Amino acid sequence: EAGVVQSPRYKIIEKKQPVAFWCNPISGHNTLYWYLQNLGQGPELLIRYENEEAVDDSQLPKDRFSAERLKGVDSTLKIQPAELGDSAVYLCASSSRDRVNEQFFGPGTRLTVL
């Protein structure tokens, strides 16, 4: 079984530029999560999808961050414009309907904003 796939693995951009991250969850997993992880800290939830519906986006900075999961499978997280403080690892995770508490994480995208 393939795990959660994320791309790119690394991204370096200059501030004020846009950036997008892509996630492909485990096949059949209806719940998808985007987390932000700063160095030496635990992941912080940005947004959670149940199928194509964003059911929790309370921690997503909506002035610059946006996300979509149009067909309830792949998801894209976008930042526009990026700021220096956005440098972090962006993790995607997924879980199935019958094992909702067992989250499987992707390898993450490490973003560096210069």
Add this chain to the structure above:
Amino acid sequence: KNQVEQSPQSLIILEGKNCTLQCNYTVSPFSNLRWYKQDTGRGPVSLTIMTFSENTKSNGRYTATLDADTKQSSLHITASQLSDSASYICVVSAGTNAGKSTFGDGTTLTVKP
């Protein structure tokens, strides 16, 4: 406010030794507690999941304990190996919704030969 605190922040041990990592939480209503291992540059990988009724769960050389009364959990690693060097993250979920999970900041374990 739901919180998860882990200690120590970092730990260095010699290969073959045992160690215990601590997790204290103030999450309510409690649903489950999970321990994850996160290797450098990788995403977290689940080690154990415990519900309210479970007070111990093992996964190979990893044994997690849960005291729901004192709201404490520990992760014991037996006969450590170099590959155990990683960050160990405690996660507590509230209610029945995994999205309402509170993550600790992790303990960074370094195993030296």
